[in-house]
Amino acid sequence: MTPAPRKTAASPLLEARLALTRGDFEIDLGLTLAAGDVLALLGPNGSGKSTVLELLAGLLAPDSGTVTLDGAGLTGPKRFIPPEKRGIGLLGQDPLLFPHLNARANVMFALQVGESSALNRAQARRVADDWLDRVGLGGRGDSKPGELSGGQKQRVALARALAAGPRVLLLDEPLAALDAETAPHIRQLIREQLAATQTSAIVVTHDVVDAVVLANRVAVLHQGRIIDQGTTTAVLQAPRNPFVAALAGVNLVVGTVCGDAVEAPDGRIFRVRPADAAVLAEHAGALAQAPAATTRQGSGTFTVAAAAVFRPSAVVVQTEQPRHASPRNVWSAEVTAIEPGNGGVRVRTSGSPEIIAELTPASVAELGLQLGSTVWLAVKATEVTAHLR
Amino acid sequence: MIPRLLYIPASIGLALLIVPLAGLLLRVDWAGLPALLLSKEALEPLGLSLVTAFISTILCLLLGVPLAVVIARSTPRVAGLLRALVTVPLVLPPLVGGIALLSLLGRTGVLGEYLELVGLRVPFTTAAVVIAQTFVAMPFLVIAVEGALRTMGTRYERVAATLGAHRSTVFARITLPLVLPGLLAGTVLSFARALGEFGATALFAGNQAGVTRTMPLAIYTAFNGSGVTTDQAVALSLLLIAVAVIILVLIGTRRAAVLS
Numbered sequence: 050m051t052p053a054p055r056k057t058a059a060s061p062l063l064e065a066r067l068a069l070t071r072g073d074f075e076i077d078l079g080l081t082l083a084a085g086d087v088l089a090l091l092g093p094n095g096s097g098k099s100t101v102l103e104l105l106a107g108l109l110a111p112d113s114g115t116v117t118l119d120g121a122g123l124t125g126p127k128r129f130i131p132p133e134k135r136g137i138g139l140l141g142q143d144p145l146l147f148p149h150l151n152a153r154a155n156v157m158f159a160l161q162v163g164e165s166s167a168l169n170r171a172q173a174r175r176v177a178d179d180w181l182d183r184v185g186l187g188g189r190g191d192s193k194p195g196e197l198s199g200g201q202k203q204r205v206a207l208a209r210a211l212a213a214g215p216r217v218l219l220l221d222e223p224l225a226a227l228d229a230e231t232a233p234h235i236r237q238l239i240r241e242q243l244a245a246t247q248t249s250a251i252v253v254t255h256d257v258v259d260a261v262v263l264a265n266r267v268a269v270l271h272q273g274r275i276i277d278q279g280t281t282t283a284v285l286q287a288p289r290n291p292f293v294a295a296l297a298g299v300n301l302v303v304g305t306v307c308g309d310a311v312e313a314p315d316g317r318i319f320r321v322r323p324a325d326a327a328v329l330a331e332h333a334g335a336l337a338q339a340p341a342a343t344t345r346q347g348s349g350t351f352t353v354a355a356a357a358v359f360r361p362s363a364v365v366v367q368t369e370q371p372r373h374a375s376p377r378n379v380w381s382a383e384v385t386a387i388e389p390g391n392g393g394v395r396v397r398t399s400g401s402p403e404i405i406a407e408l409t410p411a412s413v414a415e416l417g418l419q420l421g422s423t424v425w426l427a428v429k430a431t432e433v434t435a436h437l438r
Numbered sequence: 439m440i441p442r443l444l445y446i447p448a449s450i451g452l453a454l455l456i457v458p459l460a461g462l463l464l465r466v467d468w469a470g471l472p473a474l475l476l477s478k479e480a481l482e483p484l485g486l487s488l489v490t491a492f493i494s495t496i497l498c499l500l501l502g503v504p505l506a507v508v509i510a511r512s513t514p515r516v517a518g519l520l521r522a523l524v525t526v527p528l529v530l531p532p533l534v535g536g537i538a539l540l541s542l543l544g545r546t547g548v549l550g551e552y553l554e555l556v557g558l559r560v561p562f563t564t565a566a567v568v569i570a571q572t573f574v575a576m577p578f579l580v581i582a583v584e585g586a587l588r589t590m591g592t593r594y595e596r597v598a599a600t601l602g603a604h605r606s607t608v609f610a611r612i613t614l615p616l617v618l619p620g621l622l623a624g625t626v627l628s629f630a631r632a633l634g635e636f637g638a639t640a641l642f643a644g645n646q647a648g649v650t651r652t653m654p655l656a657i658y659t660a661f662n663g664s665g666v667t668t669d670q671a672v673a674l675s676l677l678l679i680a681v682a683v684i685i686l687v688l689i690g691t692r693r694a695a696v697l698s
Contacts, residue, residue, distance in 0.1 A: 106600055132599040139600040145593055149615045158611065162603035213601045 060120060062086075062249050063217050067104050067114040076100060076111075076273035082217065082249055089260035089281065090253045092270030093296060098253040101270070102219045105251070106139050107132040118216055138215030142225040144206035146194035152205045153177045153190030159213040180208040183245075184238060200231035207239060211246055218243070220252040224259065236262050237437065257285060257297050261356045262436045269293050286402040298391075300364070300404050302357040303438070306333045311357040311435055315401040319357040319378050319428075325435035329355060332437060354438035363432035364406035366396060367425045368416055376430040384422045387413065398426060459679065466676060467669045474673040482648055483656035484677060490564065490652060491632040494571035498628045501572075502579040503621070507613070509580070510587035521584070528577040535573050536641025543569070543642075566643035567650050571635045575628035582627060586620025587613070626689045633682060653678045 063082040069075070076097045082088050092098050103109040105116055107123065107130060116124035118137070123130045146155050156177035160168055168176065181190050184204040194202055203223065210218055223239060224232040240263050243250055252263050260267050260281055267285060268278035277284055277293050282303045284293065304313045309330035311319045321329065332353050365371075371379060382398035389395070394413045396406045404426060408416075418424065467474075474480060509520045527535055543550045543560040553560060560566050594616060598608040614621070636654035643650040645659060653674060661671035 108596055108600070132596070133602050133604055135600075136602070137600065139597065141597075143593070145597045147594060147598075147612055147616075149618075158598070158603070159601040162598070162601060162607050162611075166602075209601065215600075 062119055063105070063251075064117045065105060065115065065124075067101065067111045067116070069100065069104065069109075069111045069114075074100075074273065076104075078270070078273065078275045080105075080251075080268065080275070082251060084249055085247055086266055087243060087250045087252060087264040089264035089267045090251055090270055091255065091257070091260055091267055091296060092253075093255055096270045097273040098255075098270055099221050102139065102221050102251065102253055105217075106137050106219055107135050108139075136214075136216040138210045138213055138218045139221065140206055140210045140218065140223050141221040142223060144194075144199075144202040146197075146202055146205055146209075148194050150194075151190065152181060152186060152192050152194070152197065155194070155205055156180050156209045156212050159209045163213060177208075177212065180212050181205070183242065184208045198231075199227055200235055203227065203235050204238065207235075207242060211242060211248065215248065218248050218250040220250060220263075222254055223252065224254075224256070233436075239263060240437075255296075257299055257301065258358060258434075258436055260285065261301060261303065261358070262438060269296065282402075299358050299360055300402075302402055302404075304355065304357070306353040306355045306437075308333060311355050313357075313400070313402065317378075317380055317400065319433055320376055320430040321357055321433040321435040322431045325433075326430075328437070329353075329435055356436050356438055357433050358436065359428055359433045361390070361395065361405040361407035362392065363428055364404060365427040366406045366408060366412075366416060366418070367427065368422070370425050371427050377427050378430065378433070379425060379427045381423060381425050384418055384420055384424060387418060387420065396424075398424065462672060462675060462679075465672050467672075470669060471673055471676075474670055475677055479656065479660070479670065480674055480677060483651050483653045483674070484681065486564070486567070486648070486651065487633055487653040487678075488681070490567045490571055491629055491635075493568050494575055494632040495625060495629045497568065497572045498576045498579045498632075499625065502576045502624070502628070503583055505576075506580045506583035506587060507609075510584045511592070521581075524577050524580050527573055528581075532570075532574050532635065532637030532639075533641060536570060536638035539566075539570060539573060539638060539642040561642055562644040562646065562650060564643075564649055567639050567652060570638035570642045571632035574635050574638055575631040578627035578631055579624035582620050582624030583617060586617040589620075590616050622689060622692065626686060629689075630682060630686065633678070633685075 061081040062084040063080070065080045066078075067080075068077045074097065078101070080088070080090075080101070090098050090101060100109065104111050104114070104124070110129055111124065113126075114124060115122065118135065122128050123135050123137075146152070147158065150158065153174065154177075157170075157173045160166060160173045160176055161170075178187070178190055181187055184207055186201060186204050186208075189197070189201070192201075194205070197205065203226075207223075220239070224236055227235060236259065242248075243263070250263075252259060254260060264281050266279065267281045268275045269284065270276075282301075285297050285301050286303065302311055302313045302317075302319050304311050304319075306312075306329045307318055309326035310321060311329070313319065320326070370381070380400075382400050382404065384396055385399050385403065386397040387394060388397070390407050393407050393409045396408060396413070396418060398404050398406065406426060416424070505520075505524070509517050509524070512520065540561060541547050543553065543566075545551075545554055545559065545561065550560065560569065590613075594612050595608050598612045599605075603611070634654060635652070636658065639650065639652060640655060640658075645651050645655045651659065657671050657674045657678070660674055661668060
């Protein structure tokens, strides 16, 4: 191997330019990942997301293109470093724990097989048990994969992937195989562990919530090409084209925790469903004790980043102020756009972020909505989910 | 959930396999049995059979497992071709295998001619017995292991690679342990096949007492009655069956332990 060129401060950690054609399917894109970043690669099924990860990991060779990690070429003309020498880890939706090894031995495998590994068996055993502790499975080291639940297996797989010490971790729909009850826990665990280990990562997903919680940057993949990219908030809150909007498919309020609700940048307060409200309140309470664990805003006060998410069809539009007593979010706004949507008509309303309501054509006509109309919007708190960021 | 009708052919099938062996038991001269079994005519072929079948099985493992890996990880077209080639010895009558080996390694054979020049003579030696047994037994091992490898897929191997494991590490610590049930099944089959091998051995290795006369050849010799009684053929058969059953049970329990 030739020595890696000196790294300049400006150069990204991972840089890729990839082209691949398989029948009708085509990939042609460029990606960069800065050190410490988590990039969400967002796209519908069949958009080539998983293939991109295989190309980066060296499990598949592109027709043409380059992959550079920290200045060292991994893929290029006449150059193909095999996956085991890339320092790029992969965690898929199937945990793929080695079935003949128990949880501890699965993690030990990752600790011991690397070329630079200098751990003896006893050390590896101790470090593996530490890893299991960190993913909430302390004391389960002797369990065989068959004795663990889906969520527990994914915890072990995460520990194993991180224990290998990858320069970049690729996550391929890591929550797709988990039930709705388990997924949020694993999502938060991945967020915590990526932050704690300062691992740069690319997470492939079709779920906006994954992008919001795990990533600080988003690239949108459509038919093998990247059609939009930027910070998570910029890409998802103001979709630049209908495709991204449809993919996002949700109203996304990225803000801060305020009591047991989420405060938008423009000061609107979004109350959320009770279970999530309890989580928010708990973190707001923990804020006083542990300010270091939170992000620092420009104003100088410590806050907890959070996002509220709800479907456009959950937004009720009225022309007069509603008089309901049930817990709901009500505010007034101006109609800024009326456009065709997936399931009817999309009404975009003013504010930061803008909120989209989805109505039937009949109700748009009935309400007499026009550009500039002042409307009252209402969303039931039970329709709003909240996610810590 | 089995249709009841199936029990009829199933019973007939089982009877066809078991009743002849029971018939054999009826023919045994139990009084003379100890003497027959402890005679040189019985113990010598038994020892030779066990030793040669053991060596053949080791050879099958050393050559067959890598071959199975190559087939399982080839493109479908290449794999299909290789699989067909491996299966040929399986469908041939073993006699044909013996003729084939003889025409390759025999004194006037394609390769045998040159071996003769350097003073190596393969046919009618114990080595020839081992070669003949390996020839007929290896396809069983390759097919069993290849099937297990294909069922397993490459997903675990790919994950192991992304964890930084070198190919040889992946093979030893992931691939082999995961195909162990298939590997044991293939080993049992090929050992059994080697132990029972007759046709190719008879043609290629001959029937020399103490050198190439394995159990099946000893049984054939005894049965043809060249000086000995059919009683001895029956006794030898009984011995071969007993040994085979004991070995299969031993490996079988080991296999059950692995599978559980």
